[in-house]
Amino acid sequence: MNQVAREARAQERIIGLVPTMGALHEGHFSLIRAAKADCSPVVVSLFVNPKQFGPSEDFQKYPRAFEADRAALETLGVDYLFAPTPEEMYPPDFGTVVTVQGLSDKLEGQLRPGHFQGVTTVVLKLFEIVQPNRAYFGRKDAQQARIIRQMTRDLNLPAQIVVRPILREPDGLALSSRNVYLNADERRAATALYRSLESARQEIVAGERSAARLLSTLHHVIEAEPGVVLDYAEIVDAESLEPVVSLRGSCLILLAAKLGKTRLIDNALVEEGNGVFRVNV
Numbered sequence: 715m716n717q718v719a720r721e722a723r724a725q726e727r728i729i730g731l732v733p734t735m736g737a738l739h740e741g742h743f744s745l746i747r748a749a750k751a752d753c754s755p756v757v758v759s760l761f762v763n764p765k766q767f768g769p770s771e772d773f774q775k776y777p778r779a780f781e782a783d784r785a786a787l788e789t790l791g792v793d794y795l796f797a798p799t800p801e802e803m804y805p806p807d808f809g810t811v812v813t814v815q816g817l818s819d820k821l822e823g824q825l826r827p828g829h830f831q832g833v834t835t836v837v838l839k840l841f842e843i844v845q846p847n848r849a850y851f852g853r854k855d856a857q858q859a860r861i862i863r864q865m866t867r868d869l870n871l872p873a874q875i876v877v878r879p880i881l882r883e884p885d886g887l888a889l890s891s892r893n894v895y896l897n898a899d900e901r902r903a904a905t906a907l908y909r910s911l912e913s914a915r916q917e918i919v920a921g922e923r924s925a926a927r928l929l930s931t932l933h934h935v936i937e938a939e940p941g942v943v944l945d946y947a948e949i950v951d952a953e954s955l956e957p958v959v960s961l962r963g964s965c966l967i968l969l970a971a972k973l974g975k976t977r978l979i980d981n982a983l984v985e986e987g988n989g990v991f992r993v994n995v
């Protein structure tokens with residue numbers, strides 16, 4: 715992979731990288747299509763990264779669908795699939811970690827200690843191997859995208875980070891490889907996350923700016939759905955990820971909830987421009 719990348723760089727080609735953990739869905743495909751529009755070659759990495767799973771998390775049972783993924787990538791015209799083994803990525807004497815301090819400890823990081831260190835460590839390795847000019851991430855994992863952008867800035871990495879919108883099912887549920895864990899009742903209830911964001915969006919459009927009142931709406935919608943247990947609902951500044959009192963600049967409305975044993979995250983991006991707030995759910 716590194717040799718392919720060096721040759722492409724030598725020819726001044728624009729390398730696009732889409733890092734994934736496989737079990738690919740339209741959310742991943744949207745990143746790949748965006749990469750195809752801007753870059754050649756496009757590299758998709760497929761690696762279920764053990765370092766980003768906690769000891770009691772779903773690493774063993776995380777959905778794996780290598781043959782279907784490989785076929786889908788071929789159909790999409792992806793140039794290279796990079797699918798290393800855990801042993802290749804982490805030989806027994808592996809000893810380096812990458813931590814973006816501060817941003818990695820909040821929100822998801824508080825509930826999943828070490829998660830973002832696992833993410834940034836593997837993403838830096840992928841960047842070194844694939845040498846991307848551009849790397850594509852989904853806003854579905856908004857905190858992850860923010861942390862990767864910070865790592866890229868802090869370490870002067872030459873990759874440009876592109877963050878793409880969230881792809882959703884027709885009923886609003888954000889696409890996720892983990893949705894296959896949901897039973898029929900949980901699947902129905904799972905739309906509460908989207909519905910709560912949509913309610914907040916309507917209130918913002920109607921002029922609401924208070925984070926406390928918007929959070930109360932989010933809680934109200936989600937708590938009306940039995941079986942959905944909120945881990946957190948927060949409205950934060952999109953740069954600092956610190957809670958805001960009222961909407962200003964760019965903010966994220968971030969949600970994490972459990973449905974049975976399945977943990978889902980979702981979010982909306984609120985952007986102020988010329989005094990008008992646009993809400994991207």
Ligand code: AMP
Pocket residue numbers: 733734735736740741742744745850851852853854855878879880881882888889890891
């Ligand atoms: P994953 O395989 O879950 O690690 O995701 C790989 C990339 O796809 C990450 O950058 C995710 O943010 C992105 N992604 C996952 N789900 C979606 C979605 N529903 N819409 C857009 N991007 C997504």
